[in-house]
Structure formats: structure tokens, C-alpha cells
Amino acid sequence: MTDRSLPGLSDEFSVDAADAALGARIREYRMMRRMSLRALGEAAQASPGFLSQLERGQVNSSIGMLRRIAAALGLTVADLFDQDSEPGPRVVRRADRPMLHTAPGSRKFLISQRPLSHLEVYAGEFDPGASTGDDAYTHGDSQEILLVLSGAVRVELDGRAHDLEAGDSIEYRSSVPHRVVNSHEVSAEILWIISPPTPD
Known part of the structure; x- marks a missing residue:
């Protein structure tokens, strides 16, 4: 070249x-x-x-x-x-994860990295009483899996509540109105896996 x-x-x-x-x-x-x-x-x-x-x-x-x-x-x-983005395995340290703007008391981090974008993976942290917001939201029409890593959360899908504890997961379409809330007294950590990626 x-x-x-x-x-x-x-x-x-x-x-x-x-x-x-x-x-x-x-x-x-x-x-x-x-x-x-x-x-x-x-x-x-x-x-x-x-x-x-x-x-x-x-x-x-x-x-x-x-x-x-x-x-x-x-x-x-x-x-x-791009020599800074090697095509092989890439380690993303917890302290270096990009953080996205979220509702008060919660934090959302991007885990998946460019340029290979078959799916998106986000980690979420919720303080006691925190949620993704007062209203349910949608984004595109992709397959979405939510996995609870620690603590417990309530996932509201189109108005229906699902209580999940550590190790539990739920799968749904991202086009379905959804909301996550931590109504417990301990923090919760979750993982979102979305394929294909959708605009926020």
C-alpha cells in the first residue's frame, strides 16, 4: 500500500x-x-x-x-x-471499562469492543433502590439476555414483573418495553448481552 x-x-x-x-x-x-x-x-x-x-x-x-x-x-x-486494535484476544480491565450515562444510583459499562460487533455486552451496577429509570424503554428489535451476577433485581417486561436472583437470567426482545430495578438493600450487578447490536 x-x-x-x-x-x-x-x-x-x-x-x-x-x-x-x-x-x-x-x-x-x-x-x-x-x-x-x-x-x-x-x-x-x-x-x-x-x-x-x-x-x-x-x-x-x-x-x-x-x-x-x-x-x-x-x-x-x-x-x-488500526495497530492499537489487535484482532486477537483483548483484555478490558474493570477499571478501564467505558461508562455510559445512566439513571442516578446505577452505572452501565460497555464490555464488548470494536471493531467486531456481532453483539453488545454491558455490565450494570445498581445501588439499593436504583433502576434504569422511571419509565420502561426499548431499543431496536434484537435478542437480549439479562444475567444477574450478584444481588437481585426485578425486570419489568411490558408491565409484567420478573424477580431474578444471582445466577438467574431472562431473555426477551429489545423492542419490548423493559426496566430493571433493585428494590433490595444490597447492591446488584447484572450483564446484558444483545445481538445484533442496537442503537441506545
């Missing part, structure tokens, strides 16, 4: 090194997606042979082709060059 405006390509990188690094990242993301070269080729309008050479750093690719490859992998072109 010769376009130095793309992230991840410094002047210190030789073109060969950049091609090899890019190819390795494409292969890792493809393997994480459990896609064959043929499947990626069909989605990106490229031959499996070309993709194989690209993954080995033996050929260059146009920006247009990289856009198609990235889209087929559920990424952006910038993701392919």
Missing part, C-alpha cells in the same frame, strides 16, 4: 512490511469471522487466489477493494490499519 494518509502506515514502514501487516490483519479478522477465502471473496467481489496472496503480503490492493473487504468483515478501512 502506498497511501500514507491511511492510519497505521508511517514513513518508517516499508511498503513490504505494511503489506505483510495488513494481510495478516485481514486473515486474523477473516478467521475470527469463521469465513473461508471463498466466502470473503464472494462478499468482496474478489477471487480467493487474490485474497490468499493479499493475506500473505504478496500483492497490493486498491482502496476500493479494501473498502469491500472491510465491509464484508464488518469493519472500516481504518479498522484494518
